[in-house]
Amino acid sequence: MGKSLGAEMSDRIWPKEGWTRVPFWVYTDPDVYQRELDLFFYGPSWNYVALDCEIPQIGSYKRSWIGERQVVVVRGEGGRVHVWENRCAHRGARLCWKNKGREESFTCPYHQWNFALDGTLQGVPLKRGVLKKGGMPADFDNVDHGLTPLRVHVEGGSIWASFRLDGPSFEEYSGSQVLANMRRLFSGRKLKLLGYSRQRIPSNWKLYFENLKDPYHATLLHSFLITFGLWRADTQSETLPEISGHSIMVSRNVGRKAGDANPELTRAKDSLLLHDVDTVTPRPEFEDGKVVAVTHFPSVIMHQQANTLGMRHVIPKGVDSFELAWTFFGYEDDDPAMARLRVRHANLYGPAGYVAMEDGEVLSESQNGAHHNDGHSAVVEMGGREIGKQDHMVTEVLIRAFYHHYRQAMGL
Numbered sequence: 001m002g003k004s005l006g007a008e009m010s011d012r013i014w015p016k017e018g019w020t021r022v023p024f025w026v027y028t029d030p031d032v033y034q035r036e037l038d039l040f041f042y043g044p045s046w047n048y049v050a051l052d053c054e055i056p057q058i059g060s061y062k063r064s065w066i067g068e069r070q071v072v073v074v075r076g077e078g079g080r081v082h083v084w085e086n087r088c089a090h091r092g093a094r095l096c097w098k099n100k101g102r103e104e105s106f107t108c109p110y111h112q113w114n115f116a117l118d119g120t121l122q123g124v125p126l127k128r129g130v131l132k133k134g135g136m137p138a139d140f141d142n143v144d145h146g147l148t149p150l151r152v153h154v155e156g157g158s159i160w161a162s163f164r165l166d167g168p169s170f171e172e173y174s175g176s177q178v179l180a181n182m183r184r185l186f187s188g189r190k191l192k193l194l195g196y197s198r199q200r201i202p203s204n205w206k207l208y209f210e211n212l213k214d215p216y217h218a219t220l221l222h223s224f225l226i227t228f229g230l231w232r233a234d235t236q237s238e239t240l241p242e243i244s245g246h247s248i249m250v251s252r253n254v255g256r257k258a259g260d261a262n263p264e265l266t267r268a269k270d271s272l273l274l275h276d277v278d279t280v281t282p283r284p285e286f287e288d289g290k291v292v293a294v295t296h297f298p299s300v301i302m303h304q305q306a307n308t309l310g311m312r313h314v315i316p317k318g319v320d321s322f323e324l325a326w327t328f329f330g331y332e333d334d335d336p337a338m339a340r341l342r343v344r345h346a347n348l349y350g351p352a353g354y355v356a357m358e359d360g361e362v363l364s365e366s367q368n369g370a371h372h373n374d375g376h377s378a379v380v381e382m383g384g385r386e387i388g389k390q391d392h393m394v395t396e397v398l399i400r401a402f403y404h405h406y407r408q409a410m411g412l
């Protein structure tokens with residue numbers, strides 16, 4: 001698990017107000033960051049790595065990330081999914097340099113050690129030497145030199161991996177509420193890959209999770225949402241904090257237009273007209289009528305927004321930067337009109353759309369504000385100082401619940 005509670009961190013003291021404050025050093029301290037990687041990503045957590053539909057055939061693979069470590073997700077013999085670390089068992093070089101593809105086996109470019117789809121070592125060039133000189137010792141056994149395997153769980157078409165072979169099961173780790181909400185999207189209905197986008201956001205990775213635990217900002221920052229009736233401050237909603245770090249944000253998209261907005265919602269820009277109304281007109285789906293965003297700590301946000309469905313994979317790149325890898329999907333049995341809506345709404349919400357662009361911008365500004373400000377803290381008191389289920393969106397309760405969990409886990 002790397003460094004235990006480092007001496008470096010022992011002088012870090014959480015503000016006396018507790019979970020209603022977030023000290024800015026959690027976003028900037030490299031020792032805190034290293035401990036997060038060891039504890040959360042490389043520890044007993046389950047991390048999202050791919051969708052089943054991305055690796056359809058035997059030998060299909062996808063390169064993925066858990067924290068800053070690279071893994072490869074491969075469909076092996078018999079259709080079984082393997083995940084192994086992208087690090088040659090010989091000298092540590094990366095075996096796989098492409099994000100996606102199909103191979104019969106994997107060969108390290110350095111000394112051409114060759115590994116089967118499941119990560120076992122199959123071939124070592126010049127293993128017996130040349131002209132009876134050199135080669136591996138006689139007792140060198142390939143079986144002892146496979147790639148580092150991860151534990152794998154497939155949940156209704158989503159693939160998860162854990163570095164800890166003896167940790168909790170995926171079900172235990174996720175908890176019943178998160179599982180139930182995940183299974184709305186991953187019910188076993190066959191998934192269809194619609195596309196990818198990637199963006200680099202110059203902020204600490206946790207700020208992104210906080211953004212998806214923060215319904216308060218949605219109508220204030222994203223005036224587009226209220227202008228076109230996709231979200232309002234009085235939208236019926238629920239926030240379900242989990243002490244595990246996961247959370248669930250539920251709203252009921254009533255599709256009211258700006259004209260119905262109550263008088264306090266003055267940010268609606270009535271004069272704006274959109275020529276293409278399909279972009280802001282979701283078709284009802286899911287019998288419960290809910291719109292749900294599930295944050296599965298520490299690796300992914302599973303979103304359903306209008307008709308777009310997606311995995312937002314959070315890949316930390318140092319204490320003050322992360323990559324957000326979006327995978328958009330639908331279902332194989334979607335009719336053509338729905339398939340088209342999913343892509344249109346992906347454009348609306350994705351990195352170049354009207355929503356994520358604004359989030360990326362404010363997160364980088366929050367990061368700037370945190371730098372060189374160890375003595376200051378963020379205030380998260382909206383919706384009261386307590387932690388519990390709430391039935392409105394004017395709240396920061398999910399952020400408080402997250403930091404309650406975080407402090408316990410980090411020993412802070």
Ligand SMILES: [Fe+2]
Nearest residue numbers: 211218222359
């Ligand atoms: Fe946002």
